[in-house]
Amino acid sequence: xxxxxxxxxxxxxxxxxxxxxxxxxxxxxxxxxxxxxxxxxxxxxxxxxxxxxxxxxxxxxxxxxxxxxxxxxxxxxxxxxxxxxxxxxxxxxxxxxxxxxxxxxxxxx
Amino acid sequence: xxxxxxxxxxxxxxxxxxxxxxxxxxxxxxxxxxxxxxxxxxxxxxxxxxxxxxxxxxxxxxxxxxxxxxxxxxxxxxxxxxxxxxxxxxxxxxxxxxxxxxxxxxxxxxxxxxxxxxxxxxxxxxxxxxxxxxxxxxxxxxxxxxxxxxxxxxxxxxxxxxxxxxxxxxxxxxxxxxxxx
Numbered sequence: 001x002x003x004x005x006x007x008x009x010x011x012x013x014x015x016x017x018x019x020x021x022x023x024x025x026x027x028x029x030x031x032x033x034x035x036x037x038x039x040x041x042x043x044x045x046x047x048x049x050x051x052x053x054x055x056x057x058x059x060x061x062x063x064x065x066x067x068x069x070x071x072x073x074x075x076x077x078x079x080x081x082x083x084x085x086x087x088x089x090x091x092x093x094x095x096x097x098x099x100x101x102x103x104x105x106x107x108x109x
Numbered sequence: 110x111x112x113x114x115x116x117x118x119x120x121x122x123x124x125x126x127x128x129x130x131x132x133x134x135x136x137x138x139x140x141x142x143x144x145x146x147x148x149x150x151x152x153x154x155x156x157x158x159x160x161x162x163x164x165x166x167x168x169x170x171x172x173x174x175x176x177x178x179x180x181x182x183x184x185x186x187x188x189x190x191x192x193x194x195x196x197x198x199x200x201x202x203x204x205x206x207x208x209x210x211x212x213x214x215x216x217x218x219x220x221x222x223x224x225x226x227x228x229x230x231x232x233x234x235x236x237x238x239x240x241x242x243x244x245x246x247x248x249x250x251x252x253x254x255x256x257x258x259x260x261x262x263x264x265x266x267x268x269x270x271x272x273x274x275x276x277x278x279x280x281x282x283x284x285x286x287x288x289x290x
Binding site: 062063067068070071072074075076077078079081082083084085087088090091092094095096 | 119122123126127128130131134135144147148151152213216217220231232235236237260263264266267270272
């Protein structure tokens with residue numbers, strides 16, 4: 001019985017038990033990069049909730065909803081500020097020039 | 110006689126510039142470089158207009174071009190910019206006393222520390238308004254890969270920014286998070 005299907009396990013003779021290779025869950029993405037993320041106990045890092053959807057990425061770290069919302073709000077606020085910046089003249093000029101140049105060859109059908 | 114330019118296309122390209130710039134600035138972290146990227150994107154788009162299928166999403170097409178330009182340029186100067194496996198971000202200590210107040214500088218610097226693939230996935234889905242499917246198309250990868258990258262990006266940002274919801278601790282918040290997926 002022993003020895004079959006246990007290639008990843010080690011036997012500890014002191015305690016007479018089989019030791020599983022790792023207890024930490026590695027977060028492996030489909031790009032094959034096995035990023036091992038751990039959350040330090042007692043630190044103020046955001047908490048991880050394991051995705052319970054049972055899909056291929058079930059072991060990806062997942063933020064609690066509150067943290068996720070704050071990240072999202074912050075991201076959109078930063079982005080909106082960028083979106084509201086005036087378009088630099090160089091782009092208008094560029095498109096004007098190209099319109100003139102391209103107009104003859106590739107004009108509307 | 111002056112040939113008539115295509116005003117609709119010109120307007121559409123011009124209308125796309127603010128979102129292209131926002132994406133490029135957030136992606137590259139540098140306004141000058143971002144504007145060069147946007148300019149190259151417009152030039153390439155105009156040179157390849159015959160490849161654009163009318164009726165499809167012009168913005169997604171432009172984002173694809175910009176993203177590809179960014180990566181080909183990025184590969185050339187990888188060392189000066191990034192941290193492909195995020196080891197720097199991992200070493201960075203989270204500063205105390207910042208949990209409740211975040212400003213854009215903190216946010217931008219945290220964003221800059223993400224691996225490029227995670228950053229772009231988060232920007233496309235979380236800020237530029239693309240669906241996971243569109244983002245996957247833009248990045249040339251599977252939808253599941255985008256979802257995974259977005260999750261990792263959020264997770265890492267939260268760690269870097271010390272985002273925490275102390276009042277949310279407890280099984281209820283875990284249930285809520287699981288339900289929200």
